[in-house]
Amino acid sequence: MDEPTIQLTRETFGNIPPSSVVAFYVMAVASVLVFCWGVWRRWKLWRQGKPISVREILTGNFARLKPRLGRLLKEGLGQKRVRGRGLASWAHVMMFAGFMMLFLGTTLLEVDHLAAKVSEKFHFHHGWYYVIYEGALDVFGLLFIIGISLFVWRRMRRPGSLGHRASDWTVLGLFLGIGVTGYFVEGLRIVWDQPVGLALWCSPVGAGLAKLFGGMSEATSRSAHLAVWWVHSLMVFGFFAMIPFTRLLHLITGPANLFFSTPSLGQLTPISIEAVEETGVVGVSEIAHLDQQQLLSLDACMECGRCDDACPAFASGKPLSPKAVVQDLKGLMETTALGQAAALHGDTIHAETIWACTSCSACVTACPVRVDPLGLLFELRRDRAAEGALAGSAANSMRQMQTKGNPWGFPQAERLAWADGLDVPLASDHPDFEILWWVGCAGSFDRRAQKVTRSIAKLLLKAGVNFAVLGPNECCTGDSARRLGDEFLFQELAEKNHATLKQHGVRKILTQCPHCMNSLTHDYPQFGDKFEVVHHTEFLQQLIDDGKLAAPERTGSVTYHDPCYLARVNGVHQAPRDLLGDGISEMEQRREKTFCCGAGGGRMWMEEEADQRVSVLRAKEAIETGAETVAVGCPFCLTMMTDGVKSCGSGAKVEDVAENLAKRLGL
The missing domain is CATH 1.10.1060 (Fumarate Reductase Iron-sulfur Protein; Chain B, domain 2)
Known part of the structure; x- marks a missing residue:
């Protein structure tokens, strides 16, 4: 006698009466309408703002759409920016992966159901597709439940930085209920449907639960299946309806913000x-x-x-x-x-x-x-x-920037005082230079930073670089003014500097200040020519690579503090390390994930409470490495880290990477 053929499929609404199916679709439509109404309410709030050119964005050429779509794929679906934060990241990735797979599976099941209504030949939920489908949903359903459970545990610990609302527990409970009842629905279906072989074990979790219900009669299992199916369905409808009214709204606004x-x-x-x-x-x-x-x-x-x-x-x-x-x-x-x-x-x-x-x-x-x-x-x-609300020392620095061309208020005629005894060429006297060295205000006027400037000059001269400086014709880039909100002071300074740079035909600029580098790279092209701008650590490393400077062994231990505007904003973090040599005692927060020294955003010019100094926090991290030297690549960082190290009572020396290299070369 032939064995019965194993049916690798199942009914979409198996054991569900027609009246329940009708009620299911009515409630589904109702939940979607509530969802749409909720999103519309939020959309009206966004409409209060200044319009953005949505049509232009959506109808632009593919080259303009490509980065936006790339962010959706990599950072949305790929969770790129979610990863890397321990438990919270793992919980979110598992929950997200499980949710997306369950949502996709439910959608495909409904597509198959509707397609089969048109013609049975469109029915695709069977055979090996069915086996893979059931197995995948079982696995990802577990990931979903594990992710939710981790979030429940995390919220019970109540980390201080995490927002807390009563509705958060409702959402987590609803998600957990959806995941668990989904498995119970599958287990009870297996009890009354009695699949065998691969049709049974392609749903391993459901098959395992079915064994727990093995003593049920068919009638009892059908009644229980229908009841749990309704509980599961109502939870799903509740989930959709709740999205615009809870944190779940980020399912819509998160991807939308990534795109726009x-x-x-x-x-x-x-x-x-x-x-x-x-x-x-x-x-x-x-x-x-x-x-x-x-x-x-x-x-x-x-x-x-x-x-x-x-x-x-x-x-x-x-x-x-x-x-x-x-x-x-x-x-x-x-x-x-x-x-x-x-x-x-x-x-x-x-x-x-x-x-x-x-x-x-x-x-x-x-x-x-x-x-x-x-x-x-x-x-x-x-x-x-x-509105004139900027006051105190910061306002005074801005006034000096406007009247004197630098926030220290020194005469422009003293911009080249640091070069005393060095043969540093001026652009006005040496018009055939290949690269303009933008010394910056700190490098020109701050006494400690002047030592860094002299070290860089000695290195450039030793390497035979064809460079020049502007001297008294160089004005502040206006970076601090712009970051403090004085846009028109910045534009005034930028216009003046643009005219000077154009006069000398400048195309390539060397900077020692990451803030000047950032301003010349990102701000200045908005108002005129675009320049090739390179930080001194990159340039010095290139000189070593080209054989124009030697790279002697380092003596003593050193750690390196990445300036925010150099590493995080402009992606320069390897060159300084190459200059310092192997065996750097690294801080935990480094490279693009560096921790600020506290001077950016115009804070360099503001007074600080002794117990609120960012520099002290960063200095403690540097000191904990046990390094004898704290190297930096920014004049602002040099000031702040020096103060921070002193405040901590440490004897560690703070110096610029260029100083470290010049010292090792005996310059």
Whole structure:
């Protein structure tokens, strides 16, 4: 007698009465309508902002769409920016992978069901496809449950940087219920359906659960299956309906923000005088001054706290939480729509919060969905600066920048005083130079930084580099002015420097200050010519590679502090290490994930409370490596790390990478 053929398939609505199927679709439509209504309510909030050219973005050529689609694939589906944070990352990746596979599986099952209604030949949920389908969903369902369980455990520990709402437990409970009841539905189906062989074991978890229900009669198992199926379905409908009203909204806003955001580390959007004359607006003083993508990004925030964990101002006890800035603006967006808005400045965001930022971009790179707290703070600073709210030592430095051409207030005639006794050529006397050395204000006027400048000069002269400096014709790039919100002072300085650079036909620039480097690389092309800009550590390493300088062995232990605007913003972190040689005692926070010294964003020119110094936190990390020398690649970092090391009572020496190399070469 022939054995019965194993049926590698199952009914989509097996054991479900027609009336229940109708009710299922009615409730499905209802949940989708609630979902759409909720998203529409949020969309109306985003519409309060300045319009963005959505049509232009979507209908642009593929070259313009490619990076946006790439972010969706790599950072959205690939979870690139989620990974690398221990338990939280593993939990999210497992939950996300499980959710996406279960969602895809449910969608394919419904497509098969509807296709079979048209014609049985369109039915594809059978055979080896069915085996792979069932096995994959069983495995990914487990990942989903494990991920949710890890999140439950994490929330029970209540980490301080993580946002907490009562609805979070509802969402986690709902997710866990969906995962568990899904397996129970499968197990009970197996009890009454009695599949055998591969048809049974292609669902290993369901088959295992079926053994627990093995004593049930067919009638009992069918009744239990129908009841659990309804519980499972109601949970799924509840999930869809809840998305726009809970953190689950980031399922929509997260990918949308990844697509519509414009990554711009180290860059700010310029403001024109004409636009200000037309609108009377500089920066942001009310929610309507933000654009629609920025308002969308407020809803993309999950309050995961990564930005707070990465923020040096937050770590040092300053009154700044990037997460709170985003959430406070989100609250203002909601109350503004209701006509109950408080003042943005003062009531919603305090002045101390705005000025506490070091503009290190750590919060920007930490966010999994590219929410940009730094960009929001820059816009708030612009408004405050335009209103004359910048005061104290920072305001004095800006005045000196405008009147003297540098924040120290020294006469321009003294810009070349550091070169006394060195044969440093001026661009005006040596017009056939190949590279212009932009010394910068710190390198020209700060007494400690002048020693670095002299070391670089000696190295360039020894290597026979055909270079020149501008001397008294060099003005501050205006980087600090722009980061402090004084856009038009920056533009005034940039215009003057552009004219000087054009006069000398400059195409390639060497800098020793990462802030000057960033400004010349990212800011200046917005107003004129684009230059090839190289940091002195890169240039010196190239001289060694070309055989123009030797690379003697290093003596003594050394650690290296990566400047934010060099490593994180502009991606330069290997050249300084190559110059220092092998065996560097590395700090935990390094390269693109470096920790700020505290001087960026104009904080160099502000007074600080002794117990809120970012430099002390970074100095402690450097000292803990046990290194005798702390090397840096930025004049601001040189100042801050020197102060920080002294405050810690350490005898470690702080020096620039160029000083270290010059010393080893006996220069």
